[in-house]
Amino acid sequence: MIEEELKKLGDLYARMDEEYGRLSAVYGLTCRDCGENCCSQRFYHHTIAEYLYLLEGLKAAPDELKQTIVTRARIVVESYSHELQAGEIFKLMCPVNFDGLCALYSWRPMICRLHGLPHFFIMPDGVRKTGGGCHRLKGEGKGTASMDRTPFYKELAGIEKSLRQQRGFNERFRKTTAQMIMEMSLELDFDEI
Ligand code: SF4
Numbered sequence: 001m002i003e004e005e006l007k008k009l010g011d012l013y014a015r016m017d018e019e020y021g022r023l024s025a026v027y028g029l030t031c032r033d034c035g036e037n038c039c040s041q042r043f044y045h046h047t048i049a050e051y052l053y054l055l056e057g058l059k060a061a062p063d064e065l066k067q068t069i070v071t072r073a074r075i076v077v078e079s080y081s082h083e084l085q086a087g088e089i090f091k092l093m094c095p096v097n098f099d100g101l102c103a104l105y106s107w108r109p110m111i112c113r114l115h116g117l118p119h120f121f122i123m124p125d126g127v128r129k130t131g132g133g134c135h136r137l138k139g140e141g142k143g144t145a146s147m148d149r150t151p152f153y154k155e156l157a158g159i160e161k162s163l164r165q166q167r168g169f170n171e172r173f174r175k176t177t178a179q180m181i182m183e184m185s186l187e188l189d190f191d192e193i
């Protein structure tokens with residue numbers, strides 16, 4: 001059942017949030033008063049599991065908010081097509097971000113939950129990949145505490161596999177939140193106001 005897999009994903013997200021909270025406290029990391037907003041970075045999402053979870057959030061949103069998000073997503077996706085011509089990647093705010101805050105916070109994708117902390121993960125071939133954290137990192141844990149994303153990625157891969165089997169989907173998935181929202185708007189069949 002798709003609902004069961006989405007419930008598993010909700011549990012997984014809760015554990016990610018918990019681990020993020022624990023480690024960000026070690027570093028003394030907070031987003032408060034930061035002049036930048038990570039939601040303007042170009043994040044790509046790679047699973048239909050995250051897509052379906054975010055879709056639940058969009059469905060639950062009030063109609064006016066839903067329509068505004070779709071309108072904003074359309075503008076962002078249209079902007080992508082002008083990048084080649086301009087020869088640069090535009091810095092575009094995620095269409096779900098309103099006044100610095102995520103309007104679909106409980107349903108946000110994985111990278112929105114994990115971004116900002118130093119991390120590592122072990123690839124299926126055993127290769128260890130690492131990533132740095134936010135420039136604001138400070139505190140005693142700096143350089144020593146790093147989030148192990150491996151179990152999270154593995155669990156998400158299991159949920160993804162099950163969902164793909166259930167939906168008969170076997171294509172590569174790589175979309176920004178704006179692109180996912182545009183696809184959702186077709187699935188939900190509502191028009192821009
Ligand atoms: S989905 Fe939410 S948290 Fe993720 S980039 Fe968009 S506004 Fe930010």
